[in-house]
Amino acid sequence: MHAYAAPLPIISMTSLDSDEGLAQLRHAASDVGFFYLVDHGLSNEAQQDYLALSKQFFHLSSEEKQSVDMIHSPHFRGYNSVGNEMTAGRLDAREQFDWMNEELALAPEQLQYPWQKLIGPNLWPDAMPILKPTLLTLQRKLSDITVNVLQKLCESLGVDRNALDATLGEQPYTHAKLIRYPAQQSTQQGVGAHKDPGYLTLVMQDSQSGLKVERGDEWVDVEPIPGALVVNIGELLELASDGFLKATNHKVESPVQGVERYSIAFFMAAQLSATVPVLALPPELKTRATGPSIDPANPLLTDVGNNVLKGRLRSHPHVTRKHYCDEPLRHLLDKSFAYMPTAEICDDCRV
Template identity: 85%
Template sequence: MNAATLPIISLTSLDSDEGLAHLLQAASEVGFFYLVDHGLSHDAQQGYLALSKAFFQLSTKEKQSVDMIHSPHFRGYNAMGNEMTAGRFDAREQFDWMNEELALSAEQVRYPWQKLIGPNLWPSAMPKLKPTLTKLQTKLSDITVELLQKLCESLGVDGHALDHTIGAQPYTHAKLIRYPAQQSPQQGVGAHKDPGYLTLVMQDSQSGLKVERGNEWVDVAPIPGALVVNIGELLELASNGFLKATNHKVESPTQGSERYSIAFFMAAQLSATVPVLSLPPELKSRALGPSVDPSNPLLTDVGNNVLKGRLRSHPHVTRKHYCDEPLRHLLEKSFAHMPTADICDECRV
């Protein structure tokens, strides 16, 4: 796939029936598209990517001061080889931040996913990182909420049909990502689907993102100013499989190049349960149910679906913060119905 064959959607076109039809086709047949006219200029994006590069140029000591191992909420810095996808370690380093919230006390935690609620870790060496990324988080959140509502309209249901699942603001998770050059192509991030409603990706000029189409992997070439959008598993669930969450991956750059990107994931509130929308008869007849992966079942309760991914992706954080009682008991209770995979010697999920 090249830039000419990946659908390009203008956010400002979605007030028209023609624009909504184009959106529906892209989201149901491809699950990936470029978004333009979204209000975040190319220059602004370059500024955010430059800030990301400056973070990764901090000393190892400064980055480790906000290492994710210090956060039971899965926030902060991950060095190379600290995140897993599809059972293999990824060749990238990254900085994760989410909604800024107060952590619950141990006595308040009734469900294991509530442990995800908490503050972010911010490096003292970059005081402008927090306000700048918080501003970006708000902007991208607004874009995804508008896009989610337009997707509902394109499905022939009320544009606000999923508003109750996101409340005053959606649950968001974002990453600054650096893919260092490798001597030969490696798993920058392995093949996966995203667990939320929508993902936005801001790319630099270095290619590497690939989407699964049929039996081949095709490139998602960067287009200046465009954001890459992909459908998440929660939207596949809500549409009973009509909209497609698509496998994608990133191959590490080679020959001295680096790749920088910023990924933004929008989901329903952790406490929400995703409903199956009542589609019009014509679309309903074409909705064949969400895809089934026995090793990674989709859960309609958002908190557990999100937590499942975090526990598997960051085993070092899981072992430190999730394997003691009473969390172990809560995990066993919440995931008792699922096929199990090792987390640590005694905890399985």
């Protein structure tokens, strides 16, 4: 594994019981914001099986995929065809299937905050009954890995390993995607440059490269390493560490010359109802914590639900128009995002 000239640090899960391993983890998460994770318990064979299942889903007929189109879900779950998601204001050239925690939706009269509309069931295709149990099992496995990494990150920062557990509740908020990047005539935005909004992201890649990470003034290729998961720090963890840990810009370029790329992305965050605390770092780390980065066009919010909803509304304007423009939801949105710079999505809706 270590024979690879890796563009990112390689962290072994089994090394994190040692001070040296924790120091390596702390360096990777604060200096780069991205690393490869190995020895995490999910074999390369199992990952390939999940990616093969993903390919099977995308090979369903257009009609079968449209039956679970995200336009049917006010909770932003389901299928998106190419050109139905935006990043950094531009359309992405990727096809995907999103699922989150499997929950019951709240009745409209129960909604006190607009982010509560994110809570609800997933959409599952009748044509592929194996998808639901398999992806919910994968969700549990990846959730366990991220909680473990989060606790080890807290240890590496010299705070209690359970310092952020209260924000997770019984289980963290999770959001996952099956992703297909179809081949393009020339290099295009598979997904535009962005930072992830949660605590941690795991990415499972096939053999095709395309993921790029910003390091200094250049974009570094994150070549797939068999069996390794790519981990990156999200905005909530940058907030919690007062900027010591870095959420890093990354993007995916579309494959060309008849090649497709498949990946599975898993995003773990605090419960939507949580407010992220700022950890009390030891003095030697606190002096190096420069505060979270500031982007006036995309402000970080410590209330998790609004931070997540902000991203969803901007990424999927077609779903926003259908499910988030009616009263009284519009009133709740105006109240929640009144202090933010706003961009018109449709008529009087602003996020």
